[in-house]
Amino acid sequence: MKQLIDFLLRESGIACMVIEYHIWRLRSASALMKRFGSDTEMPVWCSERYRKHQSALRRLGFLCEREFVLTHRSVSGPNYVAFRDLARARFSDPCWSYAASGKRVIVTAPTSQLSKWQRFISEYDLQAA
Numbered sequence: 469m470k471q472l473i474d475f476l477l478r479e480s481g482i483a484c485m486v487i488e489y490h491i492w493r494l495r496s497a498s499a500l501m502k503r504f505g506s507d508t509e510m511p512v513w514c515s516e517r518y519r520k521h522q523s524a525l526r527r528l529g530f531l532c533e534r535e536f537v538l539t540h541r542s543v544s545g546p547n548y549v550a551f552r553d554l555a556r557a558r559f560s561d562p563c564w565s566y567a568a569s570g571k572r573v574i575v576t577a578p579t580s581q582l583s584k585w586q587r588f589i590s591e592y593d594l595q596a597a
Contacts, residue, residue, distance in 0.1 A: 487528050538573065
């Protein structure tokens, strides 16, 4: 049923308004996460709200998910903090997120930003550890 609704939204041109609504709610959820959460703990209701709107934006084609594999560095331990800080400095818009484990990084970001993420991760991977 959701696929049918998404198809009708795209075909009718209403999708742009729906995308703007979900971006607005995603930013709101991101602000709540910063207010009530930390890097290690997050209230469930905050993260669920964020994931709900992120999922809607992925269904509508505004966001996409891509996995990157590092060859020279990892994103763990002290490197995790460095990677996080560099990502926050490079991408100020809260419409993106990532999950990192060792040499794998899964990025969810606007499709228009994927080439920038690829360049960022490549630069990070090639930096001296």
